[in-house]
Amino acid sequence: MILEGKKRLWAEYQKEIPDDNYFYVRSCIRQNFFPASEPTFLRILRDELKKDIFETPFHTTCSGIGYHSDIVPMETTMTVVARQFALMTEAGYENYAASCITSFGLYSEIIETWKHFPEVLAKVRKHLKQATGREFEIPQSLVHASDIVFKLRNEIAAKAKFKLVNKHTGKPLKVVEHIGCHYSKMFPSKGVGGAEYPYVLVGMIEVWGGEVVDYPERRHCCGYGFRHYLVKANRGYSVANTKKKFDSMEPYKPDMIITNCPGCPYFLDRWQYVIAEMEGKTYGGDGQGIPALTYEEVAGLVLGYNPWDLGLQVHQIAVEPLLDKIGIGYDPEAKYKGPNGEDLGKPEMPMSIRCC
Amino acid sequence: MGKLYDMLVEDVRFQEGMKSCMNCGTCTAICPAAEFYRYDPRQVIDTVQTKDEEAIEDLLKSETIWYCGECMSCVTRCPRKNAVGLVIVALRSLSQKLGYFVESEKGRQQLALKRTIGAWILEHGYCVYPRKITVENHPEAGTIWKWEQDNLDLIHKRLGSNLDGEGNGGLRRIPQESLDELQRIFDVTGGSDFYNQIEEASKKKAEEMGLSLDEYVKFVYTTNNGLHGRDEE
Incomplete structure (x- = not known):
């Protein structure tokens, strides 16, 4: 084997990821449906790994879901994004870290469009100045927050309390990874491993002790489809696409799913519940589902954080079978408690899927 | 051409x-x-x-x-x-x-998107805002979402959010000056005109269909004529 040639061949699948000094921008979906994931990410970076990661209360949505629902015009979204870049510039940062894949894809699309159409960039600068008085620099580096976890995966592994290994059998857990369409399908060079060999989650799974499941529909969309989930009349599209993925992965008996995009774990979690309620079909063992976790939640589990601090109680699919496999202890009584131990009652049990 | x-x-x-x-x-x-x-x-x-x-x-x-x-x-x-x-x-x-979008069932749904996601962007600074994701509109969000909705403030506090609070953190209240800037961006770049165009064309279509605009929004959000799928006759 000629190593130089091999390196050259894989060069386009590599991504430069800065190792410190990030300007962090939150995700609308992640904040709503997996609210502990972003605090976990910040805890790992700041407390465990001593990194500088800055956030400002003045940033807003990037308007990406509105853009991909086709109600927000391109010029508007570009200027909203330019305002986020202005906040980064004003704070003295150059490395922009997005918590959302829709945002990350949109930022990539916008920066690329500005390169091809400098007159559009000039117009956006004018609009931003007119609307807000602000000016901006384009980030030197644009990463998704998972890129940072990927970059630091070995440092996380060095501090790990648990591995993604079944403690009863000693074998690696079988892990499905789902990277989310807008991470690298549009701009392969912007994602670790590109669109053909996405490695951002695989790298985490391998280093943390798990085994990646390769199944036929591994790269199929989770089914979000923006308007196809957001409008009630269209949700058949969304659940049908998710079902296609689950039917495809089922024979491989995955222990868990790790996701990149904030929306994907929501659909992979909730549509399992709906499929069970509609058809009585479940995909995990013993009438249960397959837990679909965010990468922040998985990193937190590996580091030994309390599962209920990670927000695993707000998943519809029960995580306890997974915790038992890994050997992570938890207090069942604390699962549905408030911040000061208040009793918040318990969610109603679904009819057709076991939730412990 | x-x-x-x-x-x-x-x-x-x-x-x-x-x-x-x-x-x-x-x-x-x-x-x-x-x-x-x-x-x-x-x-x-x-x-x-x-x-x-x-x-x-x-x-x-x-x-x-x-x-x-x-x-x-x-x-x-x-x-x-x-x-x-x-x-x-x-x-x-x-x-x-x-204004051609109102000529199709799927196109007419743009008003529902504008009045949900579109409105939340300018009202809250988020595309998605948890107090607006109702169990009625989102039954698929599961029994867990019903529990979350019933205990929203305490659950977000438990999980480290700053729901509607001042300063940094998840789901913090976006400062009014930031919302004002967002509104001005929409005004300057044509976003507000685009929203108005969706409203106006939808209003005309609603009249044509004999519905009030509120009835029309509910109608387009929930109606599926069953003729869109590959296997549907």
């Missing part, structure tokens, strides 16, 4: 997405929407390439352009580096500018 085609070409996304299609059908093979809906992205590009005014107008008024999920899987696979998804985005944009 026709007027509608000229308008499409003005959109840089159309220029980026439409290079030279050879009609191989790879986009259709990879497309999740083509598997579910009566949708063939290859044919969409074929129609646009004809530059036939009448055919493009029919497309702009059709259900077809609303079937794409904008996953952009087609972008990766096209051997000519076209992006059907971007062409669709340009078609949808033009359909709304011209």
Whole structure:
């Protein structure tokens, strides 16, 4: 084997990821449906790994879901994004870290469009100045927050309390990874491993002790489809696409799913519940589902954080079978408690899927 | 070259997405929407390439352009580096500018999107805001979401959010000056006019259908005539 040639061949699948000094921008979906994931990410970076990661209360949505629902015009979204870049510039940062894949894809699309159409960039600068008085620099580096976890995966592994290994059998857990369409399908060079060999989650799974499941529909969309989930009349599209993925992965008996995009774990979690309620079909063992976790939640589990601090109680699919496999202890009584131990009652049990 | 085609070409996304299609059908093979809906992205590009005014107008008024999920899987696979998804985005944009979107069931749903996601962006600074994601509109969010809705403030506090609070943190209240800037961006860049255009065209259509605008919103949000799917007669 000629190593130089091999390196050259894989060069386009590599991504430069800065190792410190990030300007962090939150995700609308992640904040709503997996609210502990972003605090976990910040805890790992700041407390465990001593990194500088800055956030400002003045940033807003990037308007990406509105853009991909086709109600927000391109010029508007570009200027909203330019305002986020202005906040980064004003704070003295150059490395922009997005918590959302829709945002990350949109930022990539916008920066690329500005390169091809400098007159559009000039117009956006004018609009931003007119609307807000602000000016901006384009980030030197644009990463998704998972890129940072990927970059630091070995440092996380060095501090790990648990591995993604079944403690009863000693074998690696079988892990499905789902990277989310807008991470690298549009701009392969912007994602670790590109669109053909996405490695951002695989790298985490391998280093943390798990085994990646390769199944036929591994790269199929989770089914979000923006308007196809957001409008009630269209949700058949969304659940049908998710079902296609689950039917495809089922024979491989995955222990868990790790996701990149904030929306994907929501659909992979909730549509399992709906499929069970509609058809009585479940995909995990013993009438249960397959837990679909965010990468922040998985990193937190590996580091030994309390599962209920990670927000695993707000998943519809029960995580306890997974915790038992890994050997992570938890207090069942604390699962549905408030911040000061208040009793918040318990969610109603679904009819057709076991939730412990 | 026709007027509608000229308008499409003005959109840089159309220029980026439409290079030279050879009609191989790879986009259709990879497309999740083509598997579910009566949708063939290859044919969409074929129609646009004809530059036939009448055919493009029919497309702009059709259900077809609303079937794409904008996953952009087609972008990766096209051997000519076209992006059907971007062409669709340009078609949808033009359909709304011209008021043609109300001529299809799927197009009419734009008002529901504008009044939910669109409104939340300007009211709250988020595309999604938890107090507005009701169990009634989102039964698929499960029994866990009902529990979360019943205990929203305490659960978010437990999980480290700063729901509607001052300063940094998840779901913090976006400062009024930031919301004002967002509104001015919408005003300056045509976003507010676009919202108004969706409202106005929808209002006319609602009158034509004999519905109040509020009835119309509920109608378009929930109605599916059952004729969109590949297997539906």
